[in-house]
Amino acid sequence: MSASPDQVWAVLCDAQRWSQWDSGVDAVDGRIRPGETVTIRSQAAPGRAFPVKVTAFEPPRRLRFTGGMPLGLFRGVRT
Numbered sequence: 001m002s003a004s005p006d007q008v009w010a011v012l013c014d015a016q017r018w019s020q021w022d023s024g025v026d027a028v029d030g031r032i033r034p035g036e037t038v039t040i041r042s043q044a045a046p047g048r049a050f051p052v053k054v055t056a057f058e059p060p061r062r063l064r065f066t067g068g069m070p071l072g073l074f075r076g077v078r079t
Contacts, residue, residue: 009060033057038065052078 003011011021015028015038023043030038034057039049056064056079068075 005060009063012063032063052076 013032015030015032018025018028026041026043028038028040030036032038032054034054037051037053039051041049050067052065052067055066056062062079064077064079066077
């Protein structure tokens with residue numbers, strides 16, 4: 001089945017339904033919008049929540065999350 005870029009974008013920006021299509025995610029809390037921070041709860045780290053900021057939001061082409069640890073010990077970027 002193929003989907004248009006707009007259809008894919010709508011799925012990516014629906015935080016409440018992420019766990020339905022991403023098997024590694026238990027939940028995403030927050031709004032996926034420019035500059036917003038969302039919290040991802042992952043199956044890889046049960047009981048932990050990872051806050052990430054939406055640092056790129058260019059419908060329907062580019063979505064980027066940036067997060068990390070205090071003091072710059074780790075920085076993760078997912079595009």
